[in-house]
Amino acid sequence: MTDARAKAPAGKQAAPGRKAAPAKEAAPAGLTFDRSHTPQERAARGKAARTTSPRSGHGWFDPPAGRADPVDLLEQQSAERLAELIPIRYGRMTESPFRFYRGAAAIMAADLAGSPDSGLRTQLCGDAHLLNFRLMASPERHLLFDINDFDETLPGPWEWDVKRLSTSLVIAGRANGFTDEERAGIVRAAVGSYRQRMREFGGMRRIDVWYAQADVERLREVAAGRLEKAGRKNLEKAVEKAHSRDSLQAYDRLTELVDGRRRIAADPPLLVPLRDIMPDSEHAALEEQFGQLVESYARTLPSDRRYLLSQYQVVSVARKVVGVGSVGTRCWIILLLGRDDEDPLFLQAKEAGTSVLAPYVGASEYDNQGERAVAGQRLMQATSDIFLGWERTKGIDGRQRDFYIRQLRDWKGIAKPELMSPRGLGAFGELCGATLARAHARSGDPIAIGAYLGGGDSFDRALVGFAEAYADQNERDFQALVDAVASGRVVAEREPAQD
Structure with a gap:
């Protein structure tokens, strides 16, 4: 593995970028679309942005003086999470540089805040690494390929999502032992796909952009x-x-019969039923509260889906550990039954905190962070889960917390980059790049962004340098966490290998 930190070309200084504004001073991070400008004027705006932010300027990353300690940033996040689950988070993040990267969106957001950008905004995923692109079901029961995770979604510079995706491809390529040349080809394929697709969207009717999808x-x-x-x-x-x-699959795997009634089975600490968290005298009342949560969150659904949900009854609740970056947040799975025990529905209620992007791009226009996540998901996805909604409710600790709710499993298929050849990872990167372009084009200005990117591969080649440089930084940050565990500064808990 080479130390491929990209440097500014000779005779140039690395772009200083913009200073990150304190969150309390940031303006609401909304999106506007100026319909008064002609396509020619919008294209001119995109081309003009090359003067203030040259495309080649995206081609390196040098950590700024006084860069925050990455472990400090992780500990700041952990302070708001369930303390007993934090060792699991650190255990997962110390397994490999890629798993660390999955949990380090906050670290990269702080780094990107000082990077150059074109000044063109769009709705961001906020955590667009390659494993957050996957197969999922549409309401019409078609299998689609789309972005899956919107915990950090906010409007911001479109370049940030592209850089996070590109870096994840380099990190995965390094883990597979791919050469520098192979990794460069993979990044160019992904970014080139984003660029070409964005330019295509710029020439399409808005309604056709909205209907675009990859099945x-x-x-x-x-x-x-x-x-x-x-x-x-x-x-x-x-x-x-x-x-x-x-x-049905989740029902078979995650439940058991308890006194003749179907209940979520215990698999601590990753899956803990409510009955094992609370005393018997309290868990029934709290389970009833979850029933009220389902009823109240249903108000955020269209009327037909509210009616469908009303035909189910909550029968069991459990706390579940999910993902890597999300470990320690409050995440509940809720088992509901319809006609009988063979008619299950699993919902997932996941805590939604302030986006890691907010200190740098501005606070959300939504007061409820669950609504922020849902609004971003609906805006970026070609089609969303029929039960996607949000609610604010009082937690076990008595504090009001925001949640977004969706089905636990609905035809989800995740990539396995460790099984991919260079050609396979390149093809997957192309799909991710095109999908990200479609998601950005729905909320941003594809004409201006496409004009900024241009018909050549200047931006594609620049992102190769950035992705390699940031992958090096990610390895250093990964090692910092490994060292923090070794010194006892933080505690990590490794899980047994899965069959």
């Missing part, structure tokens, strides 16, 4: 032209597995 047949077309036999086989396995990941 499983499109993935098969890409696989047929780009992947070797093993890659195509892996895609079909992923499709088959995604179709099996639904409430």
Whole structure:
């Protein structure tokens, strides 16, 4: 593995970027779309941005003097989370540089705040690493490829999502032992796909941009032209597995009979039923409170989906550990039954805190952080879960907390980059880049962004330098956490290997 930190070209100083404004002084981070400007004027705006923010200026990362200690930033996040779960978070993050990166969105947000950008805003995912692009079901029961995670979503510079995606591809490529040249080709493919697709969206009607999506047949077309036999086989396995990941599968795996009644089974500390957290005298009342949560959150759903949800009854609740970066946040799974015990529905109620982007791009226009996450998801996804909504409720500790709610599993299929060849990871990167462009084009100005990017590959090549440089920084930050665990500064708990 080489130390490929990209430097500013000879005779140039690294772009100083913009100072991060304190969160309390930041303006609400809304989006506006000026319909009074002609397409020609919008394209001129994008091209003019190259003067103040040259595309080549995105090609390096040098940590600024006085850069915050990455472990400090992680501990600041941990202070608001469930203390007993924090060692699991650190244990997951110390498994590899890639797993660290998945949990380090706050660290990268602080670094990107000082980076150059074109001044063009769009709705950001906020954590657009490659594993947050996956297969999922549409309400019409089609399998689509889209962005999945919106915990950090806020409006901001479109470049930030592209840089996080590009860096994740480099980190995955390094883990697979790919050469510098192979990794560079993967990043250029992903960023080039983003650029080309954004320029295509700039020439489309707004309604056609909104309807654009990538279904499983499109993935098969890409696989047929780009992947070797093993890659195509892996895609079909992923499709088959995604179709099996639904409430019935979760029901079989996560529940058991307790006194003749179906309840969520215990698997501590990763899955802990409410009955094992609270005394018997209290857990029934709290379970009733979750029933009220479901009833009240239903007001954020369209009327037809409220009616569908009203036909289910809450029967069991458990706390669940999810992801890497989310470990320690309050996340509940709620088992509901409809007609009978063979008609289950699992909902996930996940705590929504302030986005890690907010100190640098401004506070959300939504008071409820769950609504922030839902609004961003609905804006960026081609189609969203029919039960996606939000609510604010009092937690076990008596504090009011914001949550967003969705189905626990609904045909979810996640990539396995460790099984991919350079060609396969490149093809996957292209899909991610095109998907991200579609998500950004729905809320931003694809004409201006496309004009800024241009028809050449200047930006694509620049992102190779940035991604390699930031992957180096990620490795240093990963080692800082490993050292903090070794010194006893923080405690990490490694989980047993999964079969």
